[in-house]
Amino acid sequence: MLRTEAVIDLSAIRDNVASMAAGTAAEVMAVVKADGYGHGLVPAARAALAGGATWLGTAIVHEALALRAAGITAPLLSWLWTPGEAEMVRRAIAADIDVSVSSQWQLDAVTAGVRESGYTARVHLKIDTGLSRNGCYVDDWPELVAATAKAQAAGEVIVVGVWSHFAYADEPGHPTIGKQIAAFRAALDVAARAGVEPQLRHLANSAATLTRPDAHFDLVRPGIAVYGLAPVAGDFGLTPAMTLRAAAALVKRVRAGEGVSYGHEYTTARDTTLVLVPLGYADGVPRAASNVGPVWVNGSRFTVSGRVCMDQIVVDVGDLSVSAGDEVVLFGPGSRGEPTAQDWADAVGTIHYEIVTRVGPRVQRTYVGGTP
Ligand SMILES: Cc1ncc(COP(=O)(O)O)c(C=O)c1O
Incomplete structure (x- = not known):
């Protein structure tokens, strides 16, 4: 016996992802931020891909770059970055990593990088539908969408996704869930009217993946359930890893x-x-x-x-x-x-x-x- 050990069952991760993939028509982005929720970034990512995830999500760009450095070629999205990380984001774009854009300064940083490097950036525009955390505030959305449409027309960015995140999905039936879905649809309409029609619309974390098929859209983004922990009470056939x-x-x-x-x-x-x-x-x-x-x-x-x-x-x-x-x-x-x-x-x-x-x-x- 080792002194201390976290034994990680990769077959559990694989099977948890497979069971969520079987329960939706949407693609599955396995969220592997924070070192795969403590389970190990690269092993968790590989196991999730083996289970049928077609995307991987990380909070910070360093994690996404580490996945690329490990030879993982699957589509990656990274969503939390600061002005001081513009250079890292540039590197991420060059490594074919999608980045999230929630504000004008982020769009400007991306397009400035694109002009220098010649790469086209793949971005996911994030709308704040009610969590009041990351994401563009609804009042600022039309302007961000219009600026992004311009950058897209100039060939600087491709809007791969429009996305958002729930505040209360772990309380099924909470009235904010339906409100956020409606706000998300409204934001998609605003984007469409400006000529921004993403290939992927995504909103669902684990709780919504397991309990709200009406929030699955084109891709679901489970994190905790990948590792076998259910965010809501109930038997979802998950195995803790x-x-x-x-x-x-x-x-x-x-x-x-x-x-x-x-x-x-x-x-x-x-x-x-x-x-x-x-x-x-x-x-x-x-x-x-x-x-x-x-x-x-x-x-x-x-x-x-x-x-x-x-x-x-x-x-x-x-x-x-x-x-x-x-x-x-x-x-x-x-x-x-x-x-x-x-x-x-x-x-x-x-x-x-x-x-x-x-x-x-x-x-x-x-x-x-x-x-x-
Ligand atoms: C933006 C985003 N999407 C998806 C997830 C996955 O959430 P969960 O672990 O509840 O499935 C997280 C995690 O907090 C997140 O920040």
Whole structure:
């Protein structure tokens, strides 16, 4: 057993994508930002493509360039960039990476790059339909669309996509979902009237991919579901791909009344066995899991005892027989009875996205179920 390990089941990623692809007529863009939600950028991308994704999406341009550097030739979209990254975006365009444009300054940066390099940029225009995050505000949309139409006529850009993102798709039936779909259609009409008719209209994240076929348009953009975690309650036939585990570093018998870990927020109630686990908040174990995070030791479930430290946690396992080197699982698919990322999210008051994405670089990724 390795000291710490995130075991990534690539067949789960492949099958999760295949099942979403089978459930829609739209193309599937697997979102692999944030190091494939902690699962590993390139292996996650390859597994998603094997499952039938025809596109990959990243937040930042560096991630998209890393995919190209790894030899991945599938269409890529990257959507979050700042003025200081105009040069990176230029490189991305030269590497046949599509970039998102949400504002006039971004269009200007793209066209300036195009004039210098001679490449035509493939862009996806982003409309803010109600998330109020990235995307062009509705009042500014006609102007951005008109400027983009001009750049398209000049051969500087090709508008491959028009797209947007949901605020509330993880609450099926929420009234904003229908409103955002209507706002998206209205934005498409404005674009069409200006002569901008993209090949791809896309709006759906995982939740909408799984629950709102009326939002699929030409392409869906699932992220979290690719990794087997459902963003809404229900059985969607997904398999969680990540198991976070460690080898017990030290096991000791202690007396009743011992204070455990910093601040002694846990005290042994009786003579008991403490297991030291070499994972801490530097590895992505939330400090908020102190005294509440679920842990599975040799087939039984316990709770983190005392505070989560930077590199380690302690678990009081009572009279369970444990040896140094034995397997300790923080979360996995749940098929052996171990806690899941959802259990961790519930315990610490967050979402499973944060649990898997924060697993740090010290934790070795081990790939099973396919070639990374
Ligand atoms: C623009 C965009 N599209 C798609 C996704 C995928 O979302 P999810 O992981 O909820 O499927 C994200 C992730 O936050 C995103 O930022």
